[in-house]
Amino acid sequence: MASVLRCGSKLRTAAHMPAARALSTTARRAANEKPFFPNEPAAPTVSTPIPGPKNKAAAAELDEVFDVRSLNMLADYHKSIGNYIADLDGNQLLDVYAQIASIPVGYNNPHLRQVSQSEEMITSLINRPALGNFPSSDWSHILRTGILRAAPKGLNQVFTAMAGSDANETAYKAAFMYYRQLQRGGPEVDFTAEEIESSMNNQGPGSPQLSILSFKSAFHGRLFGSLSTTRSKPIHKMDIPAFDWPQATFPMLKYPLEEHVQENAAEEKRCLEEVERLIKEYHNPVAAVMVEPIQSEGGDNHASPAFFQGLRDITKRNKVLFIVDEVQTGKAQTAGYYFGNPALRPNKPYRQFNTWMGDPSRALIFRGIIEEIERHDLVENTRITGDYLYAGLERLAKQYPEHFQNLRGKNQGTFIAWDTPKRDQFLAKAKTVGVNIGGSGAQAVRLRPMLIFQKHHADILLESIEKTINLL
């Protein structure tokens, strides 16, 4: 059936970077060297222990009403700028964690400030619509000039959501409805009386025991459906009921890649075979395969383009949907949504629906981010800075081999990571030399600078990493 092939095409969740616009190489280099934030500090400032006395007091006050045991640091966002995050004690840290990789164009970005002051924004904040019933008359325009400019070819439909978790879950719902529609024989075949009755009792056939296949170490969110596909850490999953859904092994590649070509290809082949076997054999039939382009929360695990092509081939062959979770690789763009095509619309209205269906004010911020990325060619900036940073890290890795294992993310912009035995100490000490860095998985240091991270920031980061190592 033609529709299978068409709809099997990528159903993407969350953001990905739009293609860079054409600019001459010289113009690009010049753009990269001119600071995007002229008022940024020249270097980090650390004048108290972190957390300092004011931050400690504020955290204690917050703790009375809001759980702060996961607190990293309280930030003063009025004083944060560009790549620098400020705290209450006057410390200014170079931030290469970026709100768990969720913000892309710098603190207090002046263009986003303009967007926030616009009449469109004010109206959307104070007149929050139920988007499925009463969208604003400019909603089509906001989507077309914003979110949809980041849509991959062929996926011209957007379903807006609030965050990554619910974007993923609505994509799963689309997949289940699509899968059952195929089984029924098409959109025109109506539900049976048995389906209608059993669905109200949470039983099959109306509530079918279908599944989403995800990968070991994957992270797709923490609500009940998304958490059933998340396989990152027990602390994320403990005590929460989960669906009986299958997990396949994600390739664990060996580095440097060029020294393990055959081994890695064999590993990927083995994982692909496991995926296909699970699709064919798992007792709860698989409606979709869910995968991150780079496993992020789970430890910065990369796979080759051939692996993803292999996954796509398997899903096509087996008539299951292929969902790509780009929440972290796309930096979330401060909104949640998934892209699909018209065949993925359920056969009746109100099947994929909720009261708010996203937030127009966040869609306006998203549009501002896209504009900022295009205006400054930030994808190209990130490529240039990333190559420069990676080369610097390779030098450090040679110098300090005991602190650098499996350096990875070459040619992936600044999406770089490595494993290190004293990881948590490393992250804590990095703050004392002025850098805010995050970890992923059990052992990885994950770099997630924003897209406005430039070579002069990379120099500071490299120097700070070396200083930190020497403090361990």
Added chain:
Amino acid sequence: MASVLRCGSKLRTAAHMPAARALSTTARRAANEKPFFPNEPAAPTVSTPIPGPKNKAAAAELDEVFDVRSLNMLADYHKSIGNYIADLDGNQLLDVYAQIASIPVGYNNPHLRQVSQSEEMITSLINRPALGNFPSSDWSHILRTGILRAAPKGLNQVFTAMAGSDANETAYKAAFMYYRQLQRGGPEVDFTAEEIESSMNNQGPGSPQLSILSFKSAFHGRLFGSLSTTRSKPIHKMDIPAFDWPQATFPMLKYPLEEHVQENAAEEKRCLEEVERLIKEYHNPVAAVMVEPIQSEGGDNHASPAFFQGLRDITKRNKVLFIVDEVQTGKAQTAGYYFGNPALRPNKPYRQFNTWMGDPSRALIFRGIIEEIERHDLVENTRITGDYLYAGLERLAKQYPEHFQNLRGKNQGTFIAWDTPKRDQFLAKAKTVGVNIGGSGAQAVRLRPMLIFQKHHADILLESIEKTINLL
């Protein structure tokens, strides 16, 4: 154990109205009669068929990228004001549906406009924090002066979320973690190796087969966990895998209440017995009971205070949590969250966590709403208008008994509904006389005016209802 009793106390989700401040009766009456929005239209304007030509064209354009089959009407929010929603064709409808009962203080409320233009708002829009890791230094202040002023006595902790669905699901997660902690023997008892391993495979004991008990006709959201407790309509649930969780019967009261006192009491008793039996016997043990104070989406089903006290007694006696979903009765306040107490914090950090954990810009709007409610004593306004409106509806019900069955919501402010045999026609025709009204369940007309709805609006509504009936 003391902690059971303490934590068994209400775990609330979403908003409820804060108590009205003291004002003299005369001052209240005067406040109610002075229009809150002096620039509101004096009456609805309907100058084209609805949808009119401009709205039709805009809907067709939107449909290319966004599913509009659930469209009610496209709105021009720049021109909407107070209780009146405007469309693109110059029509101005009196809105008693209020974005599926999700906005409380009127279109283009001037105080919310001020809030939206504040530096706090701009900073929160452009520097979106990961609230669990990097909250802003004024987050405690924003919570204390806003959301927490709506917290019920004894529930001094808030977990912020994005919308009703995920607020409910995080409350379920809190309940499951709490339940398992009791089973283990307290917060200090660590997870076993078996629990840790099995949780990663979505199997017990780490991912336990526990349940949330909800009620027939309930609506708690449409993500996978919340949808498993939603029992409103098959179209909401069809084809989506669901957890095997129990449902109890919600009392179906007979009206007028004063004529069916004994029958209704017997019905409520029967339902309470069913709840207790399910808690004691359901094969997947019940960790919490979830209930709406008034079933809204499911048809405006009310129960007596005695029923809710009975539920509370049963949950206490059986050591399960009692969760109250106030998303619709509290008008959602344009944000999602749940209230709890310190004993409901999980025993370790990062168990109840996600990247954003809500949105500070929506928390600022929430605070603005609370301020507006208090300044104009809108709870009292709604009581006064509601009594007036209800009396008018009682008159209409006598005059048109074939169009009014089970009129309900007396002494419930403007949260009023009735059943009518030609419900969908009634709703469609109401638009032609200038009123935007919603339905609930299969037969109910549900009124959900905003809190700024006054007697003169009630007069227009009553007149329009009568006109609509005469068009059927």
